[in-house]
Amino acid sequence: MKEIKKIGVLTGGGDCPGxxxxxxxxxxxxxxxxxxxVIGFQDGFKGMVENxxxxxxxxxxxxxGHTGGTILGSSxxxxxxxxxxxxxxxxxSSDESDRAIAxxxxxxxxxxxxxxxxxxxxxxxxxxRKGVKLVGVPKTIDNDLMATDVTFGFNTAVNTASExxxxxxxxxxxxxxxxxxxxxGRYAGWISLHAGISGGADVILIPEIPFNLEYIINKIHQRxxxxxxxxxIVVAEGAIPAGGEMVVQKLVPNSHDPxxxxxxxxxxxxxxxxxSAIETRVTVLGHLQRGGMPIPYDRIISSRYxxxxxxxxxxxxxxxxxxxxxxxxxxxxxVEAIKDLKKVDPEGELVGTARAMGISFGDR
Ligand code: F6P
Numbered sequence: 479m480k481e482i483k484k485i486g487v488l489t490g491g492g493d494c495p496g497x498x499x500x501x502x503x504x505x506x507x508x509x510x511x512x513x514x515x516v517i518g519f520q521d522g523f524k525g526m527v528e529n530x531x532x533x534x535x536x537x538x539x540x541x542x543g544h545t546g547g548t549i550l551g552s553s554x555x556x557x558x559x560x561x562x563x564x565x566x567x568x569x570x571s572s573d574e575s576d577r578a579i580a581x582x583x584x585x586x587x588x589x590x591x592x593x594x595x596x597x598x599x600x601x602x603x604x605x606x607r608k609g610v611k612l613v614g615v616p617k618t619i620d621n622d623l624m625a626t627d628v629t630f631g632f633n634t635a636v637n638t639a640s641e642x643x644x645x646x647x648x649x650x651x652x653x654x655x656x657x658x659x660x661x662x663g664r665y666a667g668w669i670s671l672h673a674g675i676s677g678g679a680d681v682i683l684i685p686e687i688p689f690n691l692e693y694i695i696n697k698i699h700q701r702x703x704x705x706x707x708x709x710x711i712v713v714a715e716g717a718i719p720a721g722g723e724m725v726v727q728k729l730v731p732n733s734h735d736p737x738x739x740x741x742x743x744x745x746x747x748x749x750x751x752x753x754s755a756i757e758t759r760v761t762v763l764g765h766l767q768r769g770g771m772p773i774p775y776d777r778i779i780s781s782r783y784x785x786x787x788x789x790x791x792x793x794x795x796x797x798x799x800x801x802x803x804x805x806x807x808x809x810x811x812x813v814e815a816i817k818d819l820k821k822v823d824p825e826g827e828l829v830g831t832a833r834a835m836g837i838s839f840g841d842r
Contacts, residue, residue, distance in 0.1 A: 656758040657761070
């Protein structure tokens, strides 16, 4: 097998806390353990197509492990296999994957590390099938990737959402209000479920368990009768009323998944006020869940993933993704990670734990 002397790294898709810690770990391990050269493509796969990159040495990654964002930039719109550009005011699209591969070859990049979620790892898989030697690192606040116990960034998002619930609690209690916190997570309810349990929510709504307004109102009234004149609801952006549909905020045409969810919190608040006459307020946490410093858990898992990705490259485990299984970091085929979205099990232990503590999922 050809010796690996130069590694390219990129961060694709929506950013999340811990990206810089992975970039740092990849660069350090590649240089310190293997004497390898590292370059970082800018703005995800776009940088590969447009040959835009920066050298990564120990100085470039010094002091970034605790920082938010990505020093490389990211994009959740630029798929080289369906690459969009504006020509004379019109959007044109073409397959630029060969150009991206030619750029890799001209730069002498022997292997690529793709730090990304579902969309970026789908693209990575296409490149792998075209012969690019690459390894994936599972990123997303949504925690919806199969074949890994956890994606980095998720726990920081839960931390942010949980802290928001703590803050909402005190003001909810002062004003005897219903407070709704809308969190991200796309089609999976991981953030809502974890933050809801941690932050002491009274109602947790997730896409995996369709809700019924009547049950939510019952829960609020029940608490009222117990002299608890406030209620806290955490709702995942993808939560669905029974027999209804997700609330779509907008469509982003050039994205792997063009649907952007959002708005269910406000819709629900209006319905609760209309029926119960209890004052209801909404906080949409939005991109605060993606920005800022990673918590120590994510700094550590990101470092482990980054180092493991370099080892996987050196061991020739191409087409794989590093993954956490129990206490261990392993490698799994990328196809295993992207074959479906990892969703909350409505019958699982975590949902059971919440139910046992009296938390309502709005379904009974
Ligand atoms: O996948 C991460 C995520 O933050 C989702 O939770 C959310 O639905 C989406 O990305 C938002 O995307 P954008 O950054 O394009 O608004």
